[in-house]
Amino acid sequence: MDEKLTKSGEKAFLAPISWIIITGLVFFLASGEINNLRVWIYIGIYAVGGLIIGILLKKKSPKLLNDRGKMQEGTKQTDKYIILTYFFFAIIITPLIAGIDKRFNLSDIIPFYYVYLGIVLYIISAIFSTWPMLHNPFFEGTIRIQKEKNHNVINTGPYKIVRHPGYLGMLLGSIALPLALGSVLAFIPLVIMIFLILIRTYYEDTTLQKELTGYSEYCKEVKYRLIPFIW
Numbered sequence: 001m002d003e004k005l006t007k008s009g010e011k012a013f014l015a016p017i018s019w020i021i022i023t024g025l026v027f028f029l030a031s032g033e034i035n036n037l038r039v040w041i042y043i044g045i046y047a048v049g050g051l052i053i054g055i056l057l058k059k060k061s062p063k064l065l066n067d068r069g070k071m072q073e074g075t076k077q078t079d080k081y082i083i084l085t086y087f088f089f090a091i092i093i094t095p096l097i098a099g100i101d102k103r104f105n106l107s108d109i110i111p112f113y114y115v116y117l118g119i120v121l122y123i124i125s126a127i128f129s130t131w132p133m134l135h136n137p138f139f140e141g142t143i144r145i146q147k148e149k150n151h152n153v154i155n156t157g158p159y160k161i162v163r164h165p166g167y168l169g170m171l172l173g174s175i176a177l178p179l180a181l182g183s184v185l186a187f188i189p190l191v192i193m194i195f196l197i198l199i200r201t202y203y204e205d206t207t208l209q210k211e212l213t214g215y216s217e218y219c220k221e222v223k224y225r226l227i228p229f230i231w
Contacts, residue, residue: 003062008069012141013058015069016050019087023095027181030099038115042180045119049126057133064133068141075142078203083142086196089189090174098183107184118179121172128169131158139166143204145211153214155221162224167201171226201226 005013024043028034057065071080101107133139135157138146145151158165174193178186205225208215225231 003066005058005062006066006069009058009062009066010069012065012069013054016053017047019091020046020050023091023177026092027095027099027102030096031102032099033102036102036182038112038180038182041115042118042122042176046122049122053126053130056130060134061137064137064139068139072140072142072144072146074144074146076144076203076207079143079200082196082200082203086193086200089193089196090177094177094186094189094193095181097189098178098181098186101183101185110179110182110184112182114179115182118176121176121179125169125171125173125176128158128165128172130169132165132169135159143200143207145207151212153212153218155218160222162226162228163205163219163222164201164225167197168226171197198226 020043024039027039028036054065102109136154136159138149138151138154140146162168171194174190174197178184178190202225205219209219
């Protein structure tokens with residue numbers, strides 16, 4: 001029998017839509033204008049992409065959506081702080097700074113056509129965020145060893161390329177945001193967001209090497225954590 005979405009699964013399904021609505025509201029309130037075409041284009045693409053991803057996961061892996069929609073027992077405390085800080089910068093601080101920048105013309109506006117680069121980066125990020133979920137039933141939203149599911153190493157699909165493809169998707173999506181918002185100053189919080197992604201990647205990788213059987217051997221097969229040929 002197919003598993004149905006629980007309240008936590010519905011929460012995970014709607015999360016991307018909620019994030020982009022909050023991001024848009026913060027930007028529009030901070031900038032004092034609502035007729036910003038580049039931002040509306042990005043909001044539309046992001047919302048449609050999030051809906052498509054949600055429908056795909058609901059069909060292919062509803063249990064994973066259910067698991068991703070809640071904080072699981074055994075989640076590493078450090079990870080809670082890292083991920084909450086990241087999303088605070090992504091959906092609050094970045095659009096806030098971009099909006100203030102727009103309102104007071106504090107920096108040069110990034111040319112309009114860069115929004116298309118942002119969209120391309122978002123699409124690639126969506127692929128690298130979703131593809132792992134179709135291969136990895138342990139792809140929860142937080143770091144923990146899922147003993148109740150007989151947690152084991154996944155080495156198929158994108159996991160043949162890098163050990164943490166989901167974080168690669170997160171990295172690309174983060175870079176897309178200031179390009180879409182058109183603010184040079186929005187690259188300041190981007191630096192912090194990238195730093196948090198690198199910390200979380202290292203922390204999860206170290207945790208898995210210490211606590212997950214077979215992961216150290218997998219590290220010898222797939223050498224790069226996040227970016228092929230670099231790290």
